[in-house]
Amino acid sequence: MSRAPILRYVPGDSAVHRLWGGTKLSVLMGLSLAVAAVPTWSVELAAFVVLLLAWGAARLPRGWLPRPPAWLVVALAVPVVIGSIQGGSPAGFGGLLTMLRGTGVALLFVLGALLFAATTPSAQVAPSLAVLLRPLRPLRLPVDDVVLVTALSVRCLPLLVEEVTTAYAAWRLRLPARERRRAVSVGRFLLTAVAASARRARELAEAMHARGGPQPPQRPAVRFGAGDALAVLLLAGVVAVAVISS
Amino acid sequence: MTLLTLTGVGHVYDAGTPWEHRALSDVDLAVEAGEAIAVHGHNGSGKSTLFRIVTGVLRPTEGDARLDGRPLTDHRELVGACLQQARLQLFGATVDDDLSLDPAVPPAAQVSALQRVGLDPLVDGPRRVDELSGGQQRLLAIAGALVRRPRLLVLDEPFAGIDPDNAERILLALAHARDDGIATMVLTPDPDEAQASGRVVEIAAGRVVRP
Numbered sequence: 135m136s137r138a139p140i141l142r143y144v145p146g147d148s149a150v151h152r153l154w155g156g157t158k159l160s161v162l163m164g165l166s167l168a169v170a171a172v173p174t175w176s177v178e179l180a181a182f183v184v185l186l187l188a189w190g191a192a193r194l195p196r197g198w199l200p201r202p203p204a205w206l207v208v209a210l211a212v213p214v215v216i217g218s219i220q221g222g223s224p225a226g227f228g229g230l231l232t233m234l235r236g237t238g239v240a241l242l243f244v245l246g247a248l249l250f251a252a253t254t255p256s257a258q259v260a261p262s263l264a265v266l267l268r269p270l271r272p273l274r275l276p277v278d279d280v281v282l283v284t285a286l287s288v289r290c291l292p293l294l295v296e297e298v299t300t301a302y303a304a305w306r307l308r309l310p311a312r313e314r315r316r317a318v319s320v321g322r323f324l325l326t327a328v329a330a331s332a333r334r335a336r337e338l339a340e341a342m343h344a345r346g347g348p349q350p351p352q353r354p355a356v357r358f359g360a361g362d363a364l365a366v367l368l369l370a371g372v373v374a375v376a377v378i379s380s
Numbered sequence: 381m382t383l384l385t386l387t388g389v390g391h392v393y394d395a396g397t398p399w400e401h402r403a404l405s406d407v408d409l410a411v412e413a414g415e416a417i418a419v420h421g422h423n424g425s426g427k428s429t430l431f432r433i434v435t436g437v438l439r440p441t442e443g444d445a446r447l448d449g450r451p452l453t454d455h456r457e458l459v460g461a462c463l464q465q466a467r468l469q470l471f472g473a474t475v476d477d478d479l480s481l482d483p484a485v486p487p488a489a490q491v492s493a494l495q496r497v498g499l500d501p502l503v504d505g506p507r508r509v510d511e512l513s514g515g516q517q518r519l520l521a522i523a524g525a526l527v528r529r530p531r532l533l534v535l536d537e538p539f540a541g542i543d544p545d546n547a548e549r550i551l552l553a554l555a556h557a558r559d560d561g562i563a564t565m566v567l568t569p570d571p572d573e574a575q576a577s578g579r580v581v582e583i584a585a586g587r588v589v590r591p
Contacts (some may be wrong), residue, residue: 197397259588297468303437304469307461308524313482322471322481329510330468 136211140200141251144162149361150192150253155262157362158254164240164369169239172376178238180375184368185245194254199248260285265356282348286338298327383531383563384411384452386436389443391429391587392497403429407443411532416554416578419567426586427567431536434565435461447532459564460525462535466517467509475512475520476505485527493523496556498549515546522553526562529541533557534565539573551576 150158165181213233222228260281267277305323306314313319342348385411392402404426421427424471432438433445436456445452447459460551463469472478479490491501497519504516525533533554539547542584554564554577566577574580582590 142399183545195398197400215497218501224417297465300463300465302392303435303467304461305471307435307437307456307459307471308471310484319471319481325473326468326471330465371421 141248143255144194144198144252146193146253148191148193148253150188151290152359153253153361153365154357154359155254155258156266156356157358158250158367159262159266159370160257161365162250164244165372166248168372168376169242172375172380173235173239174379175235176379177372178235180372181236181242185242185249187368188249188365189245192249194252198252199215210240213237229307233298256288259288290334290338294331297334298329301327301330381413382410383413383415383448384565385444385446385449386410386433387446389440389445391433391438391440391442392427395441399480402586404433404440407583407586407588408531408591409581409588411565412481412495413531413563414558414561416558417563417565417581418574418579419565419581419583420569420571420574421567421583422478422569425583427569427583428536429586430583431461431534433526434532434534435521437461457528458531460528460530460533460534462521462525462538463516464537464540466514467520469524469590470509470517473508474492474505475499475507475509478509478520478524479527481524482528484505489527489529493527496526497523497553499523515542515544515549518542519553522550526553526557532563532565534567536567537569538566539568539570543569547573547586 161184165184169177169181214230214237217229217231217233218227220229222232263284264277264281267275267280275296301323305319305326309319382488386402386407391405392400394400396563407426407430419430429438429564433440433450435513436453436459439453447455450554452459459533461469470478471481475494476490477486479493480487494501494504499516499519504512509520512526522535522538535550535554538550542550554566557564564578566574568574571580580590582586
């Protein structure tokens with residue numbers, strides 16, 4: 135693990151890279167629903183196995199996985215410690231096991247998101263979502279709006295992160311350490327970050343308006359191959375475990 | 381007297397990851413106290429990385445960066461920085477608010493800093509930051525940096541997208557700063573702006589090609 139940037143695409147030509155974006159989204163959604171609906175050890179284990187298989191098949195280079203910051207490790211360890219002193223069956227480990235299972239679900243979501251981002255170009259996300267949500271259109275759900283917002287979010291998030299990072303660096307440069315600790319200074323920084331984000335959003339809206347208003351994302355042909363079928367089969371296996379467990 | 385010394389400075393972003401890339405290599409640079417220096421280079425030449433290192437925001441992965449003989453990252457308060465997007469470094473609602481972020485700065489110094497950049501303390505002081513034009517925001521950012529009495533003032537593309545009047549004001553503000561013994565460093569992709577801003581250092585592909 136390294137100080138890798140999070141949620142960034144790693145170019146490659148592995149079996150997982152070649153999967154259709156919609157397949158990866160569906161499998162992730164299915165795994166998340168399965169472990170959320172039936173949070174048993176067997177379902178979690180099955181979901182982890184699927185993710186680990188995908189990780190291996192993605193042939194990602196060393197260093198792609200970001201190193202968790204120390205505060206996150208502590209934040210994860212605290213509930214585990216609390217759970218371990220809570221007792222409960224079996225043999226006084228009930229609390230600990232419950233906490234570990236909850237932490238496992240969180241790790242599963244994070245690993246799934248990282249794997250998806252590392253193997254899927256961001257330009258594929260909105261078009262894949264458009265295809266997946268198409269069946270909901272007859273229900274008069276705002277499918278186009280959801281897809282458009284997703285496309286804009288995926289595109290703008292890196293810009294926003296960069297601006298806030300720059301504003302934070304400027305804040306540290308302009309204010310002495312004693313001033314930065316004051317709540318009012320933190321509030322000023324947040325206001326500047328919000329103002330900068332609002333300005334960026336306005337510029338984006340003006341640019342879209344100048345080009346004739348929001349355009350629905352292009353829908354490329356769905357490439358559903360053998361790899362996609364295998365991924366869906368694996369998801370079906372996890373769902374089967376969940377059904378049996380429940 | 382040498383103020384800033386960069387010795388063999390290089391920087392690699394995201395080292396040890398699939399996104400690893402080198403932005404600077406083996407940069408040697410010395411800036412004297414009160415000197416005017418301009419770093420000229422095209423987009424992607426490494427100017428922004430150099431800006432981050434010189435302002436102490438980024439610790440170089442290679443080499444040594446010192447200000448007054450001390451590690452630069454430990455003495456960021458001696459460096460004033462002006463970003464290309466000036467709005468990102470304005471943290472007050474009004475011009476006066478922004479200059480009084482640090483209560484240790486006396487009001488007289490705030491007035492002086494505004495006058496140094498050609499803004500009127502009485503007229504512009506009560507104005508909201510978001511009412512200012514892009515050029516005026518940049519002037520205010522320079523005033524905000526000057527008010528802390530830095531030893532070195534670093535500006536990232538200060539003339540980008542502003543009118544000739546405000547560009548002239550910026551050049552004048554830099555001249556005033558040097559009169560006060562503050563060294564100025566302007567990073568720009570424009571050769572004419574570089575010539576107007578002081579001794580030109582040429583940077584290309586992360587290396588100094590003309591010291």
